[in-house]
Amino acid sequence: MPHLDRRSFLVTGLAAGAVTALPSAPALAAPDPAVETAKSLASRGLLTDPFTLGVASGDPDHAGFVIWTRLAQTPLAEDGLGGMPLRPFAVMWQVYADERCRHMVRAGIAEATPQWGHSVHVEVDGLSPDRDYWYRFRTGPYLSPTGRARTAPRPSSLGGSLTMAFVSCAQYEHGYFTSYRRLAEDCPDLVLHLGDYQYEYTRDTYTIPGGNVRDHEGPETETLAGYRQRHAQYKADLDLQAAHAAAPWLVVWDDHELDNNWADEVPENPAIPQPNFLARREAAFRAYYENMPLRRASIPHGIDMQLYRRIRWGRLATFHMLDTRQFRSDQGCGDGYDDCPEASDPARSITGAEQEAWLLDGFRRSQAQWDVIGQQVFFAQRDNNAGPAKVTSQDAWDGYVASRQRITQGWVDAKVRNAVVLTGDVHAHWASDLKLDYDDPTGRSVGSELVATSISTGGDGADSDPATHPYLAINPHLKFYNNQRGYVLTRIERDAMTADFKVLPHVQTPGSEAYTRATFVVEDRVPGVQQTYLRPLDPTLRATTEITADLTARLETERP
Structure with a gap:
């Protein structure tokens, strides 16, 4: 050879x-x-x-x-x-x-x-x-x-820099997995997959304008045979295989590994009887373990699976990988986007009490330069209404305000050196500052959030000027938005964490090259994101003029 x-x-x-x-x-x-x-x-x-x-x-x-x-x-x-x-x-x-x-x-x-x-x-x-x-x-x-x-550095060693990529949301029918191939070419040391590794729908159920570019095999996944077949269809993709072969992965699920917007033992639409839902959950968990590089500690037991866990990369970084599905309270207000009083109920949790205590204890014990929280859904407040009422997604941390407050206060009280939340789910790139009080835009930042767009979900997407997105005007702590497909490539060093927001012009046809749309830096002991590079808008690419009209109806949800 x-x-x-x-x-x-x-x-x-x-x-x-x-x-x-x-x-x-x-x-x-x-x-x-x-x-x-x-x-x-x-x-x-x-x-x-x-x-x-x-x-x-x-x-x-x-x-x-x-x-x-x-x-x-x-x-x-x-x-x-x-x-x-x-x-x-x-x-x-x-x-x-x-x-x-x-x-x-x-x-x-x-x-x-x-x-x-x-x-x-x-x-x-x-x-x-x-x-x-x-x-x-x-x-x-x-x-x-x-x-x-x-292998990671010794626990007592800071080690050298770490190149880490993170991804989410790969809908097989909506596009080719070219982003995985480009990620492999970047030769990361570690890859985080933050959920929606596969989708449960049967063909022609979740479609994009112009039609899907390839089809799922089999019915909607509800049985062990169905989930195994669906995982195999995804794993047979050579671009995905290249990304897996390139580096070790840390994986956590979101909703589509089981059922859209599921919450603990509650299916997406509890009004429609699903007497087999717990059997479906057991089948999905078993197939997920069978198809992922997970340790014995994650072997499922019936409808339960231990997926939240902590991985230490020497003293440079600790990765707290969360499960925000298995233990959460059901989404409030019918999982809508209203000004929802249930969102502030302190009894409701997105992590469950045991996982929350585990996370807060990890903050208190941490000696890492960087505490990285790998999780699924938007963490920062993302208000869709310029008026006094808050119109937010009840499926994200906005639907569990007290839960978010306790965890944010937890890393502040523990004096975590650098808290960075990594997120998927919303099919767009975002960067934001994290606050204890989002109603006070002058209040100090206490952390940073980086959000990866989808690998393919939603089709090609479109480039746009991030400054024109109305969310950034309504929520001044939100600093960046882009609606193309891709991934985030980071470099974690002792004094800074640099994030390149990688995008592809198209995924509905294969072979696109990736480029950096923007670069943000989080400096050591300086909470919040700082933009260091922004590529000018490419006039040859389709602009997203439909964003404003689409905001209230869709809010980057999974289904049209």
């Missing part, structure tokens, strides 16, 4: 090799009889390559990470089993210290069972901190693509 530079390897090397790390291991000598037997047994019943869904890694610490794959000879099989025989398969996993996969440092055999959708989750441990590794899988004569993972 000729030498590839890092960018070429990550983008084109999906079928080449893999690496992970630990102290040096000797080269393999004579074939191990147990390994040869496992390979022979694994090949029975496999007629084609089962590694059609790629590979992934996730949840890194200073000594390792989890590596994942799922066997599927026929990814879109209606029964959700990927065309696999109903028996276990032995899968060899290998971790390397070099991208050419010559220096193996860890290896073993895992079992892929039909009970768990023939998925494989291996928690690799004992590796060296703060370095790249590569990994791959083998079963029978078939070799998986190779992925790159990375």
Whole structure:
């Protein structure tokens, strides 16, 4: 295999090799009889390559990470089993210290069972901190693509800078996943997916003007077979596979992994009887675990799944990954956008009491330069009404004002050095200052929020002058808006966090290049966002003249 530079390897090397790390291991000598037997047994019943869904890694610490794959000879099989025989398969996993996969440092055999959708989750441990590794899988004569993972610095070490990308909202039908490909080309050290990894709708249910560019297979996802099939359809996309192979991911869900705007045990529309909703929730959670690089701690138990967790990147950053769906109170005022008195009810919570206490305790114990809260829905106040009444989204933190106040006050009281909230959900780029009192525009900022647009949801979107968006006039703490598709690429250093808002001119046709629409910086111990770059509006791109008329009716909600 000729030498590839890092960018070429990550983008084109999906079928080449893999690496992970630990102290040096000797080269393999004579074939191990147990390994040869496992390979022979694994090949029975496999007629084609089962590694059609790629590979992934996730949840890194200073000594390792989890590596994942799922066997599927026929990814879109209606029964959700990927065309696999109903028996276990032995899968060899290998971790390397070099991208050419010559220096193996860890290896073993895992079992892929039909009970768990023939998925494989291996928690690799004992590796060296703060370095790249590569990994791959083998079963029978078939070799998986190779992925790159990375360990975090030692807990006591600040380490070097961290390149981190975050994304959300990838509706398969609305566009191609080119943003994932461009993200992979940026070679991040870590990727955060903040929800809506897949969508539940059957074809022709959630459409964009001009029509969807590709279709979902199968009915609306309500059963384990349906969720498995839908995850497989997404995972079979080569652009998504490239992003997974490029770096370890931290994943959390939002609503579409189960059902639009669900809240705890309440479906989107509680007025319509859904007697199978809890069974649907259990199926969705199980399929989510099967298809994500998650540790054993996240194995679901019935309708419950432990997804909120904390990942430390040395002393540089602590990532508090939240779950704002599983424990929330139902949305107030019928999930509308009125001036809703329920929004201020202190008894209502978007996190639940236990997760809130866990988060506040994490703030008090934190010694990180940067405390990063990875979560789903808009955190800052986003008022849609220029008058005295507040017209806000009840599905976002605006619908849980007391919850937001307690958490914001919590990081202020804990004297968190730098609090940054990362958000998805709204299909647009935003940047904002965070306040204790949003009714006092002169009050001091106490944190920063960066919001990633969608990967594809909503289709191409459109460029616009952010200064003309009415939200920015009504809410002076909101500093930036853009309605194109893309992702956010950050560089976290000791003295600053820099965020490039990456956009693509189009996603309804494949192959678009990405560019930086704006750059914002959060300086150490200076709460709030500061714009350092804004690309001029491209006159060749369609302007968003329809924004004002669309505001009240849509508010960037999921469905038209």
